[in-house]
Amino acid sequence: MANVTETVLRVRDLAVEFSLRGSVARAVDGVGFDVRAGEIVGMVGESGSGKSVTMLALLGLVPRPGRIVAGSVRLRDIELGTLSLRELARLRGRQLALIPSDAGAALNPVTRIGAQVGEGLAAHLPDLPRAERPARILDILRRVGLPRPEQQVRRYPHELSGGMQQRVAVAMGVQLGPDLLIADEPTTALDVTIQAQILRLLLDVREQSGTGILFVTHDMTTVAEICDRVLVMYAGQIVESGPVVDVCTAPAHPYTRALLDAIPPLGGDPPEELTTIPGAPPDPRAWPAGCRFAERCWLRKQLGDPDECTSLAPHLADLASEGRRSRCHFTEAVVR
Numbered sequence: 001m002a003n004v005t006e007t008v009l010r011v012r013d014l015a016v017e018f019s020l021r022g023s024v025a026r027a028v029d030g031v032g033f034d035v036r037a038g039e040i041v042g043m044v045g046e047s048g049s050g051k052s053v054t055m056l057a058l059l060g061l062v063p064r065p066g067r068i069v070a071g072s073v074r075l076r077d078i079e080l081g082t083l084s085l086r087e088l089a090r091l092r093g094r095q096l097a098l099i100p101s102d103a104g105a106a107l108n109p110v111t112r113i114g115a116q117v118g119e120g121l122a123a124h125l126p127d128l129p130r131a132e133r134p135a136r137i138l139d140i141l142r143r144v145g146l147p148r149p150e151q152q153v154r155r156y157p158h159e160l161s162g163g164m165q166q167r168v169a170v171a172m173g174v175q176l177g178p179d180l181l182i183a184d185e186p187t188t189a190l191d192v193t194i195q196a197q198i199l200r201l202l203l204d205v206r207e208q209s210g211t212g213i214l215f216v217t218h219d220m221t222t223v224a225e226i227c228d229r230v231l232v233m234y235a236g237q238i239v240e241s242g243p244v245v246d247v248c249t250a251p252a253h254p255y256t257r258a259l260l261d262a263i264p265p266l267g268g269d270p271p272e273e274l275t276t277i278p279g280a281p282p283d284p285r286a287w288p289a290g291c292r293f294a295e296r297c298w299l300r301k302q303l304g305d306p307d308e309c310t311s312l313a314p315h316l317a318d319l320a321s322e323g324r325r326s327r328c329h330f331t332e333a334v335v336r
């Protein structure tokens with residue numbers, strides 16, 4: 001396995017804004033984190049918390065009218081903001097790969113499955129003898145659990161079920177052992193057995209290639225299963241980060257506690273959306289002056305509504321425990 005202290009992704013003070021009819025929504029507001037080689041980092045949070053926009057910013061794919069207005073994204077020693085679109089496109093696949101949540105939309109509808117997987121190989125491993133490509137393609141499709149890969153390679157995406165399309169997308173993301181793999185809800189559409197198979201494959205890839213993985217999801221249970229560290233997002237910011245075991249057993253932010261409390265009991269169905277925390281996040285066009293979670297915060301109520309919560313924005317502060325940070329004025333009161 002690669003040296004795990006090596007940083008493959010370094011994000012600092014990232015901010016993304018959408019300008020819409022005279023108002024500006026700062027969807028991502030000062031996000032910073034590292035992903036090291038061979039490490040799986042979970043990014044978790046409710047819908048609208050800024051996970052997808054952060055991920056798109058890393059890939060240089062923020063859609064208009066959105067734009068990166070501040071910050072730095074460094075993949076190993078390359079500052080991505082300085083690259084042309086062509087240079088970025090070249091980087092995607094070999095050093096930086098994405099497994100999208102909607103593989104159906106990501107696959108090319110008019111190219112056969114085998115040719116699509118083969119295109120990546122040909123582009124990024126030009127020295128691989130042509131005669132060896134078919135065996136490599138079948139091998140990776142077998143590893144993602146695609147049944148009868150010899151037949152599937154001749155098919156077009158629409159001839160495959162959603163689950164099979166998703167497995168092809170996973171194959172394309174992992175086949176070259178990139179430095180950084182961004183997995184966006186990669187298993188949501190799949191049944192439990194295939195989900196487990198894909199998660200095992202991600203663990204294999206990080207073991208064999210030292211790939212750093214950013215695993216974006218709603219689901220805290222999956223984070224607990226495969227991630228080493230977790231970043232909890234709320235209203236465009238990271239509100240808590242740390243080793244997954246510590247965060248899950250003793251959350252330091254009231255929002256993380258609420259997320260964990262929303263997990264159904266063992267044996268129950270995983271939630272489609274985390275809708276069980278009462279209330280809704282604030283409007284990104286007008287973030288509140290104090291803590292962005294204050295409006296929904298159970299701890300604030302418990303503490304008798306202290307002033308700081310609504311007047312002073314908390315910083316993401318280091319905690320005494322190694323590698324842990326929390327953005328709450330009353331962190332010490334959260335831990336049970």
Ligand SMILES: Nc1ncnc2c1ncn2[C@@H]1O[C@H](COP(=O)(O)OP(=O)(O)OP(=O)(O)O)[C@@H](O)[C@H]1O
Nearest residue numbers: 018027046047048049050051052053054063064284
């Ligand atoms: N194309 C867009 N135009 C305007 N605003 C956008 C656009 N895309 C995202 N946003 C805004 O950015 C904010 C963050 O959204 P984002 O999609 O990153 O959240 P998310 O955490 O990924 O949610 P989900 O889990 O549902 O994908 C939201 O307030 C959203 O309204």
